[in-house]
Amino acid sequence: MTTTINESVDKNVLTKTDKRKIIFLICSVLLFSVMNGTMFMIAVPDVAKSFALSPSEVSWVVTGYIILYAIGALMYGKLADIYPLKYLLAFGLSLFAAGSILGFFSPPNYIMVVIARMIQATGASSIVATVFIIPSRYFPKERGKVLGIVSSTMAFASGIGPVIGGFITGVLNWQYLFLISALVLITIPPFFWKWMPDEKKKEGKVDILGAAIIAIAVATLLLFITMVIWWYIIVSIVFFSLFAWRIFHSKNPFINPEMFGNAPYRTTVLTAFLAIMAMFGMMFMLPLMLSEVNELNALYIGLVLFPGAMAAAFTGRVAGTLTEKQGSKKVVFIAFGLMMTGFFLISTLIGSPAWILGAVIIISYIAFPFIQTATANLISDVLSQSEIGVGMGIYNLFNFMAGAFGGAVIGKILDYNSTFTINPLAVAQNHATIYSNVFAGLVILTLLNGGAFFYFSFKRKGSEYLQ
Template identity: 70%
Template sequence: MTSNAMQLSEEYSLTKPEQKKIIFLMCSVLLFSVMNGTMFMIAVPDIAASFSLLPSEVSWVVTGYIIIYAIGALMYGKLADIYPLKTLLTIGLSLFAAGSLFGFFAPTFPLVILARLIQAAGASSILALAFIVPSRYFPQERGRMLGIISSTMAFASGVGPVIGGFVAGALNWQYLFLISAFVMFTIPFFRVWMPEEEKRRGRVDIPGAVFIALAVASLILFITLFVWWYIVISIVFFSLFAWRIFNSDIPFIHPDLFRNAPFRTTIVAGFFAIMTMMGTMFIMPLLLSEVNHLNTLLIGLTLFPGAMAAAFMGRWVGALTDKQGSKQVIYIAFGLMITGFFLISTFTGSSAWVISMVLIITFIAFPFIQTSTANLISTVLPRNEIGVGMGIYNLFNFMSGAFSGAIIGKILDYESGVKLNPFSIAQGHGISYSNVFIGFIVVTILNGCLFYFSFRRMKV
């Protein structure tokens, strides 16, 4: 065990029942946090119909949420290095519940958007702190706990569209807000079960936080809207942020963090891996709708077995990470991703049940890559930088999802009659979908080579 792990285990000597309570609570609220995003993606057409909105207008239900969620994940990560997790979770869950209740009663579209922004400001705390809790409270079983966290995320991503489609169809899209409001009932349990912590030394560099928040927001707006002046604004604020961290006594992110080669390599590898995984989750509903002609409910049911498989694999993946090490599990994840992408590319156009079975391989790669990269980051960073390091990790994951959605959307605008996969049975526009997954394979192979040679050179 590392010195960091020994120090943490001595500071928080939790019993097995206490550990189970904490991880159960974190997974419960993480389920609501992740589902909240996927449920509303399904409900976007219904919201547009309710307020007679154009697609560009209603898209802010998703875009606004993503921007605040991504920024919040970074901010809460930084705050976790200074303030007690119990305090941050109480604030975050309160905002999440308040935004949910406000959204349920919101009579106009601008108030719906405001409710979504409040939700995101609170829900992002759950994502950020869920990856910090295992490192802080379970150092000896960090991999196993991260596996449970990752499998919960995979399960929530898969079950969200099913629940969202059912609730929006059977009741109304407003009731999706009400589902998320149930997190308020977990706050008293967090107050009682989470360990007591003292505020650590340090404070937040407010100008630096503002610069990075505006830079990230502008970049996401550029990615999702393709308005060129957003990228100019983003470059300006990233430049100001870079200047600030080198000229402040208390930088928001210490420059030495970016000089940590293993951290940089893991962030880059995670970015491209999650980009292809999120791209798969983005593309599959489109593929199943356009090629297989399925409705929303059947699309959700087709994705559900993969999500369940990922959920069941999480605990085992975490134990494997603790036993074999993060790097070995990352290589396994790359292998699963390549295999899954090739099979999806090959069987695009097949019956929905065939696609559903093939997707299982790709979905189970999610806890492999998420658990191993998060665990590796927590081992290569000093204790006082794990929070902000995880914040950067989560931010890059969100950015990768935004990038993949924007790039894939543009690629699918064009027809392709050339099959990059000679074994593919795809026809018509299905060929474009098949080719995208071949592109994912190329990205994964290059990513794997970069990760392998980088770590071999560093000898970590």
């Protein structure tokens, strides 16, 4: 007889103290996971100087990490439907720590640095995969609030990571960033085995061949997005086609094809993809804009962006509370409103003093925990308990691809100059005009995503999930 998650974890056993410990634990490890990515982005120029590398060569410090991080989020999500979360997290954290230690103590060899980063990614992806499953599994009545706390932690880590990374790289050396990540080891022995609930393994198998096929498909797609080498997209299409055939002909498919027939789930994932693409496009563009238009150095750019990231961190709880009280749909629309308002104000004020831009950037940044909390909560509503693991894995995978796609597309657009201004109120001049136009384009994209796609897709289905 199959053991269900609800049978293996009696949520009534968890006291308020137990729940606080679990929240503290998952936020602590999530902090290390997200910071690890943002810290190393700041250190890329120093890594290039250390090994005399070209930009394309040194990019593997980030690209290799992102690819395995995205694939791992999907794989661990699937495994979470079968194996206890405690074991998956302990295994992932051990890999993350092992990669960190290898990176710090490895000889001055770039290949070893890349290998260490990939080991880190293989382990760190278990964290982002499971922290979005834990609220649904352990906190069904407080899911929205916990997801809000998780989103706040991600926003805080994204904001503090570049600051810590820049400080450590400047004062010590970029290798010490590995040592910071290795501190995650302190969470495993004394806390994980004591605080995380015990669960029983569910019956089921993982389609190894299907997992390998989808991993290659995703990896080649991300390589195409980040490097724009056309044969990668051809390989990706071939393997996605093989995966589609596989899930319809396997007795135990890696992903149940019926999940893609779930209209509310499909709509939510695509809505999140377009929203996260816009948000990450903004985050990619802002440092470039502040450098080129306002002529700020890295330190001052960080100071301008830092209040936005901190505001997002502090509003995560608000997003969670509103999701619980008002429903996921309303919070999604709040997020769209914040995004459009922020994008429009930035588009209008590009070329203004940095402190003015820093103030209006806050509006766009605080949209991040709203969109992430609401869409993740909505996915938990529209999927069964047995599907939440792989469903969240797909959700996280699409979010990572959205970030890569948004940065790649906007990077290409910024290579061109603009002779006209889309926003009639914009004060931008010369090359600043292209930045104004891209932000105006993000307003239009968000309006189409929220006002047209999300709203009408659910309205047409008459879905009860819009409550």
